Amino acid sequence: MPATQEAGIFDESALVAKAREGDLAAFNELVNSYSRKIFRLAKHITQNEEDAEDVLQETFLKAFEHLGDFQGQSKFYTWIVRIAVNESLMKLRKRKSDRSVPLDEPVDTGEDTVVREIAVWDENPEQKYSREELGQILDEAVQGLRPAFRTVFVLRDIEELSTEETAEALGISVPAVKSRLLRARLQLREKLTRFFKRKGDDVFAYM
Amino acid sequence: MLTCKEFLQELNDYLDETGDIELRRRIESHITQCPNCFVILDTTKKTIQVYKGVLAQTLPQDVQARLLKAVERKCSEKKLRAGLPSIQP
Known part of the structure; x- marks a missing residue:
């Protein structure tokens, strides 16, 4: 009986233990649980579906190969997120050196967080657009962030990792996660304001 | 009272409900x-x-299928390596 059913809940550590002994079915259960999330994460960081599939495969193949090195001190999911983030960043770096994609434009490099546009949004902004249109707006806004901000935003607010888990996955400090997240959130807020602001509230405020 | 700058610095902790x-x-x-800060917080x-x-x-089904196939291939390679050390270079 699969480890998950014995306990009636998803028992990650039992599956990892079985997978380490070479139980492919147990490992596949881990794959099935996390592949969607890893693919989404990779797609957001690389901004490319083909790269995301490569990252997805590399992540689980490396995890399978190195299961013996997994100490179990962090969660398995955090461990594979770290692998996936590294693989995704490698893809980005490779693309940059290929010069096949434009380099990211540094939008806001100042240490201070600058808020430029302040306008009230509609009560339910998402209802102004179809689900497809909305998905596109949100995707484009995230794409406009620098990779360092984008990665933190994706891990914290989309994948819902804690600040500490995000710091661990990216190999950066907790204060760095916090400051990047703040800037990512504020930049996205500003980008989305163009789409979601309430009609008639056309006043820009500066501070 | 907080200044607007201090408000921005503390905004994340407030939103994440980690502040005291x-x-x-x-x-x-x-x-x-x-x-202004009310609007920033709200938006x-x-x-x-x-x-x-x-x-x-959503994960496309063909992507998931290729992934499982790749894992299976890796598993066979690993077993082969473990079982037949003599063929290793």
């Missing part, structure tokens, strides 16, 4: 007196909500 009660009180007091909160609600990604 005193901080929440100070932020809530600031936004009742500063319409940043909505930004996070809208992302959480919409960006659910």
